[in-house]
Amino acid sequence: MLRTDGTHERVDDDVDPDLMWALRGAGGLVGVVTALEIDLISAPAVWGANLTFDVADAPAVVRAVRDLAASAPPTLNVFLDSMRMPDAPQLPEQIRGRSFLTVQALSTDGPQEELIDTVRRAGEVRSDVTGPTSPSALAAASGEPTDPTPGGGASMALSVLDDATIDALLEFRELPEQWPIMGIGIRMLGGALDAPRRQGLASLESVGWLLHALVPIIPGVPTAPGEASLVAFRELLAPNEAPQTVTTFLDPEQTLQNCGSADEIARLRDLRMRFDPGAVLHDGRLPR
Numbered sequence: 001m002l003r004t005d006g007t008h009e010r011v012d013d014d015v016d017p018d019l020m021w022a023l024r025g026a027g028g029l030v031g032v033v034t035a036l037e038i039d040l041i042s043a044p045a046v047w048g049a050n051l052t053f054d055v056a057d058a059p060a061v062v063r064a065v066r067d068l069a070a071s072a073p074p075t076l077n078v079f080l081d082s083m084r085m086p087d088a089p090q091l092p093e094q095i096r097g098r099s100f101l102t103v104q105a106l107s108t109d110g111p112q113e114e115l116i117d118t119v120r121r122a123g124e125v126r127s128d129v130t131g132p133t134s135p136s137a138l139a140a141a142s143g144e145p146t147d148p149t150p151g152g153g154a155s156m157a158l159s160v161l162d163d164a165t166i167d168a169l170l171e172f173r174e175l176p177e178q179w180p181i182m183g184i185g186i187r188m189l190g191g192a193l194d195a196p197r198r199q200g201l202a203s204l205e206s207v208g209w210l211l212h213a214l215v216p217i218i219p220g221v222p223t224a225p226g227e228a229s230l231v232a233f234r235e236l237l238a239p240n241e242a243p244q245t246v247t248t249f250l251d252p253e254q255t256l257q258n259c260g261s262a263d264e265i266a267r268l269r270d271l272r273m274r275f276d277p278g279a280v281l282h283d284g285r286l287p288r
């Protein structure tokens with residue numbers, strides 16, 4: 001790490017746990033990280049399921065995924081995506097102008113067919129692919145573009161995903177004026193996130209869900225409708241917003257106050273005074 005006096009120092013949890021706490025989530029407020037040393041672990045064998053449903057089954061499928069979280073072991077994670085593809089000539093014919101709902105599950109502890117069956121029974125499955133998989137196979141099957149693609153998005157971490165929120169979200173999804181939003185993703189959290197191995201300013205500990213909306217930026221198409229849709233998406237979810245999130249999920253106008261308690265922000269200010277008394281570094285997202 002580069003300190004504000006121009007010196008370099010190797011830092012870890014044994015050398016300076018307070019500094020490491022600030023570096024995990026506060027960004028470059030206390031120093032500049034110039035290199036990282038990362039522990040590698042053996043990748044586990046992964047079992048996966050990929051289910052595709054018609055959008056008409058969305059109310060039951062989303063509830064089934066929500067209910068699954070209550071009994072899912074830490075070794076199972078589930079992702080849900082509602083996709084509404086634009087009728088754009090750049091897209092393949094088989095998905096252009098279509099809407100569909102996909103549920104993906106990943107297990108590091110072998111097949112979880114019994115749990116996934118509760119989701120299968122929630123609607124008519126149009127496509128069902130299960131079996132051993134790998135990170136490279138998942139990336140290949142995702143269909144995500146490999147070249148940089150412009151787009152806008154909004155994320156929000158939720159404490160709960162109740163029936164009222166699900167109904168409001170699905171109604172919002174069908175409004176004609178929300179056409180700019182191509183995808184809405186719902187990610188089940190918990191598991192290892194609820195028991196972080198190393199402490200930091202920002203975490204998703206005790207946060208239930210992460211929701212994300214994606215608006216593609218298409219050349220020649222005005223961006224204002226998409227920006228308005230993202231604002232409406234955030235306003236819709238605001239009543240259930242979790243008390244904390246991580247820095248990478250902050251909206252442009254949000255500060256680190258959304259990542260930690262008042263006591264944690266005060267601790268961060270004290271550490272900043274200790275490591276950067278001359279305010280050489282920009283104060284970034286520190287509340288002003």
